[in-house]
Amino acid sequence: MNFKEDLDEYTEELLDFLYTGKDKEDESGYGPAVQEMLVKARSGSSVQDIVDLFLYLKQARMDSGLSPDCLGLARSDAVGLAIKHQDLDEHRVSLGGRVNQAAFIVQQAGGRVDSYLEDRDREAPSGIMLWERIQENHARIREVLDMSMQEWNSFSGQLRYAIESPRTLESILNLPAGALEEVGRVTKDYRMRLTPYYAGLIMPESLDDPVLLQSVPTGEMVDNAGVEMPPVAADHSPARLIDQFYPRVVTIKATNMCAMYCTHCLRIAHIGKKDRIYPEQAYSEALDYIRRDRRIRDVLITGGDAFMLPDKVLRYMLSELDGMEHVRIKRLGTRIPVTTPQRVDQELLDILEESNDKKPVRVVTQINTAQEITPVSREAFRRISKAVSAVLNQAVLLKGINDSFVKMAHLCETIQEAYVRPYYIFNCSYRNPQFSHLRVPVEKGRDIVEGMYGNISGDAIPRYIATAGGKIPLHRSNVLDREQGDIILQKPWSGEQVRYPDADPEVYSDSRWGLKRYEAK
Numbered sequence: 001m002n003f004k005e006d007l008d009e010y011t012e013e014l015l016d017f018l019y020t021g022k023d024k025e026d027e028s029g030y031g032p033a034v035q036e037m038l039v040k041a042r043s044g045s046s047v048q049d050i051v052d053l054f055l056y057l058k059q060a061r062m063d064s065g066l067s068p069d070c071l072g073l074a075r076s077d078a079v080g081l082a083i084k085h086q087d088l089d090e091h092r093v094s095l096g097g098r099v100n101q102a103a104f105i106v107q108q109a110g111g112r113v114d115s116y117l118e119d120r121d122r123e124a125p126s127g128i129m130l131w132e133r134i135q136e137n138h139a140r141i142r143e144v145l146d147m148s149m150q151e152w153n154s155f156s157g158q159l160r161y162a163i164e165s166p167r168t169l170e171s172i173l174n175l176p177a178g179a180l181e182e183v184g185r186v187t188k189d190y191r192m193r194l195t196p197y198y199a200g201l202i203m204p205e206s207l208d209d210p211v212l213l214q215s216v217p218t219g220e221m222v223d224n225a226g227v228e229m230p231p232v233a234a235d236h237s238p239a240r241l242i243d244q245f246y247p248r249v250v251t252i253k254a255t256n257m258c259a260m261y262c263t264h265c266l267r268i269a270h271i272g273k274k275d276r277i278y279p280e281q282a283y284s285e286a287l288d289y290i291r292r293d294r295r296i297r298d299v300l301i302t303g304g305d306a307f308m309l310p311d312k313v314l315r316y317m318l319s320e321l322d323g324m325e326h327v328r329i330k331r332l333g334t335r336i337p338v339t340t341p342q343r344v345d346q347e348l349l350d351i352l353e354e355s356n357d358k359k360p361v362r363v364v365t366q367i368n369t370a371q372e373i374t375p376v377s378r379e380a381f382r383r384i385s386k387a388v389s390a391v392l393n394q395a396v397l398l399k400g401i402n403d404s405f406v407k408m409a410h411l412c413e414t415i416q417e418a419y420v421r422p423y424y425i426f427n428c429s430y431r432n433p434q435f436s437h438l439r440v441p442v443e444k445g446r447d448i449v450e451g452m453y454g455n456i457s458g459d460a461i462p463r464y465i466a467t468a469g470g471k472i473p474l475h476r477s478n479v480l481d482r483e484q485g486d487i488i489l490q491k492p493w494s495g496e497q498v499r500y501p502d503a504d505p506e507v508y509s510d511s512r513w514g515l516k517r518y519e520a521k
């Protein structure tokens with residue numbers, strides 16, 4: 001099938017490089033290995049055998065300056081093997097393209113992620129890796145709180161035994177006395193709540209544990225200088241329970257409860273100081289608002305946490321929305337699969353699946369560290385992902401919690417392996433001084449997210465967003481310049497610039513194209 005004898009430029013380049021080596025004594029003893037590889041490359045039908053031989057020859061040339069001539073391979077034989085390689089390959093990839101280009105490019109790219117692969121298990125272990133220790137924590141907490149196994153495994157049990165006071169916190173975590181006093185001072189104004197399950201994700205020996213930092217409030221919350229901006233609802237709530245930034249997407253804040261309260265909660269003003277049950281009329285007024293505006297297409301039920309709603313209320317809201325013709329998509333905002341996966345039972349899954357069968361339901365969650373993904377939460381997400389059309393994650397960029405490339409990349413990869421698609425990373429908001437100590441500069445987040453391009457799967461890369469009266473993308477532009485019809489692009493992973501010819505504006509503005517060209521004038 002040898003229809004083309006001439007070699008491509010990559011292969012010429014490879015052979016020129018090899019055969020400008022010196023024909024001298026093989027002092028390093030490459031000969032025997034070359035002979036062995038040569039026999040395999042000549043006799044067999046393996047593409048890899050030929051590649052291995054030439055990679056080895058290239059190594060010998062680079063290390064010792066040896067030409068293949070002195071290792072028993074004449075240039076004409078090498079040409080024969082190059083042709084054989086290309087004939088064997090399904091895509092007719094040339095030997096030079098493979099050995100001199102692709103292998104090199106892959107190796108170089110590999111170097112970009114080596115330090116991540118080395119550091120991630122130590123710097124940002126997942127809850128799956130830590131599972132044995134988490135199970136020990138769980139056993140200890142269950143004993144201290146005197147919970148039965150049945151209570152532990154139920155959502156109501158997890159809520160009933162939730163840790164809300166410094167004293168209970170003290171009984172399960174060894175915090176310094178000063179720290180506990182602080183927690184006492186802060187919880188006079190702000191709520192603390194950790195389900196026993198979520199508390200068990202904290203590695204008790206470290207005061208900068210990322211789960212601890214997300215869930216146990218510290219003195220900064222009351223001491224930080226600054227004036228709180230009015231909550232979003234103050235000027236973006238056109239109807240009861242509704243927040244609206246966009247014409248076609250609205251949120252219903254259907255509850256003020258969460259199974260755990262985050263130290264960085266953007267909805268802190270709305271969460272308030274105690275759990276409230278909303279009257280039915282509030283829901284019906286919110287739904288009426290949506291019913292009346294036929295532009296609204298996507299409705300996000302949030303809170304607080306949408307999974308705090310009783311099954312009955314969830315079923316009611318979803319079926320009302322399913323009954324509105326103009327509503328095409330529903331979303332549920334919840335952190336509960338991470339903080340209290342016991343909530344995810346068959347009844348809930350049935351509600352989700354039933355509504356998803358009518359129109360797509362998406363679950364939007366918040367996971368900020370790989371540590372929050374355990375075999376239990378992963379299983380909850382697996383089941384949810386089978387019932388709905390997508391599970392998306394909105395992480396918040398937080399100091400000391402996920403503000404490094406390794407932590408964020410490992411979060412994104414871990415959740416993707418747990419059936420969750422990274423969707424947004426929010427730069428932590430400026431609106432609330434309560435958590436200004438957790439903020440990370442915009443530029444730092446950009447470096448982290450841009451660093452993911454080309455290095456992890458594209459669909460594990462979230463969009464980086466500032467919330468400022470709607471969600472504003474913060475990505476760096478990779479469009480550098482324009483020269484004549486070309487655009488100069490920059491690869492975010494290497495900085496390399498490439499020319500990208502733009503669509504021809506004249507062709508684009510031509511209205512007589514396609515089948516229309518045949519239309520009688």
Ligand SMILES: *Cc1c(COP(=O)(O)O)cnc(C)c1O
Nearest residue numbers: 243244245246249250251300471
């Ligand atoms: C986040 C949010 C949305 C949804 O925004 P998407 O970009 O569509 O995910 C809609 N309304 C409000 C008030 C929000 O806060």
Ligand code: SF4
Nearest residue numbers: 258261262265304335
């Ligand atoms: S789950 Fe959401 S609403 Fe609830 S405390 Fe955390 S950030 Fe706030």
